[in-house]
Amino acid sequence: MEYRELGNTGEMVPEIGLGTWKYRGGPEPLQKGIDLGANLIDTAEMYKTEDAVGAAIKGRRSEVFLATKVLGSNLRHDAVMRAAETSLHLLDEDVLDLYQIHWSNPSIPISETMGAMEELVDRGMVRYIGVSNFSMIEMQEAQQAMTKYPIVSNQVLYNLKRRDIERELIPYCVDNHITIIAYTPLADGSLSGNSRYRPDKGDSVLNQVAQETDKTAAQVALNWCLSRPNVIVIPKSDSINRTIENCEASGWSLSPQQVTALDEAYPA
Numbered sequence: 001m002e003y004r005e006l007g008n009t010g011e012m013v014p015e016i017g018l019g020t021w022k023y024r025g026g027p028e029p030l031q032k033g034i035d036l037g038a039n040l041i042d043t044a045e046m047y048k049t050e051d052a053v054g055a056a057i058k059g060r061r062s063e064v065f066l067a068t069k070v071l072g073s074n075l076r077h078d079a080v081m082r083a084a085e086t087s088l089h090l091l092d093e094d095v096l097d098l099y100q101i102h103w104s105n106p107s108i109p110i111s112e113t114m115g116a117m118e119e120l121v122d123r124g125m126v127r128y129i130g131v132s133n134f135s136m137i138e139m140q141e142a143q144q145a146m147t148k149y150p151i152v153s154n155q156v157l158y159n160l161k162r163r164d165i166e167r168e169l170i171p172y173c174v175d176n177h178i179t180i181i182a183y184t185p186l187a188d189g190s191l192s193g194n195s196r197y198r199p200d201k202g203d204s205v206l207n208q209v210a211q212e213t214d215k216t217a218a219q220v221a222l223n224w225c226l227s228r229p230n231v232i233v234i235p236k237s238d239s240i241n242r243t244i245e246n247c248e249a250s251g252w253s254l255s256p257q258q259v260t261a262l263d264e265a266y267p268a
């Protein structure tokens with residue numbers, strides 16, 4: 001597993017982490033991922049998987065970089081505090097490595113929310129502050145509302161079929177040393193060459209590159225995300241074998257020609 005720096009923190013996180021939305025795999029797939037170095041686990045109060053994550057990492061907390069999220073409807077100061085306490089309780093932990101705002105909420109002053117997030121760091125309940133589904137302008141406003149700590153990450157939709165963030169968000173995050181945590185990097189499994197999904201016109205190129213590299217289509221799709229600066233990915237899998245497969249998307253690189261062929265096959 002290769003690692004990338006989280007924001008400007010000096011903390012190294014794996015370029016393949018483990019997503020847990022709709023996760024039903026029990027402890028083993030997550031534990032296998034940790035064994036393989038995919039030790040960033042992403043959950044959220046919304047997913048109702050914090051207790052499953054807590055159970056999977058029992059006794060292995062020091063190996064794991066634990067990320068969760070507060071709901072966009074819980075962004076008043078006291079609601080943020082309560083949500084963090086509840087997440088820690090469900091995870092059965094004392095500290096969250098990364099606490100992310102799941103999505104923005106224009107009806108609540110951003111200074112109130114970011115003040116609460118900074119307070120969580122001051123209280124030792126959270127190590128780093130991140131956001132999710134924030135536009136570039138929302139990120140700027142959130143950072144301006146903070147007085148002590150940086151926003152280290154933005155978790156956003158990114159895969160071969162959904163490349164909207166390339167226009168504005170990736171350049172902004174590169175310039176400001178912010179990690180992009182790419183969610184749904186397999187387009188919900190449809191970038192895996194599996195015939196049960198409606199074929200996309202780019203799929204023949206994806207399969208061709210998979211053949212050339214002797215990798216699976218899913219591995220190529222994940223590695224393509226990693227060809228972008230500041231990006232890490234968090235595929236979800238309930239299966240041990242697919243978790244191993246996804247972890248093996250790290251440690252090698254597509255050639256520049258293969259990246260270009262994929263860019264052209266799935267235009268932004």
Ligand SMILES: NC(=O)c1ccc[n+]([C@@H]2O[C@H](COP(=O)([O-])OP(=O)(O)OC[C@H]3O[C@@H](n4cnc5c(N)ncnc54)[C@H](OP(=O)(O)O)[C@@H]3O)[C@@H](O)[C@H]2O)c1
Binds near residue numbers: 019184194242
């Ligand atoms: N911040 C947000 O708003 C937000 C939104 C969506 C997702 N997320 C995060 O991002 C994570 C990943 O996104 P996602 O779950 O939406 O989608 P995803 O990771 O793109 O796709 C997950 C689907 O792909 C299948 N899959 C996984 N590995 C595979 C492989 N190697 N070959 C074939 N199929 C494979 C999984 O099935 P099996 O489980 O059966 O393997 C599952 O059905 C989430 O779990 C969550 O942590 C965040």
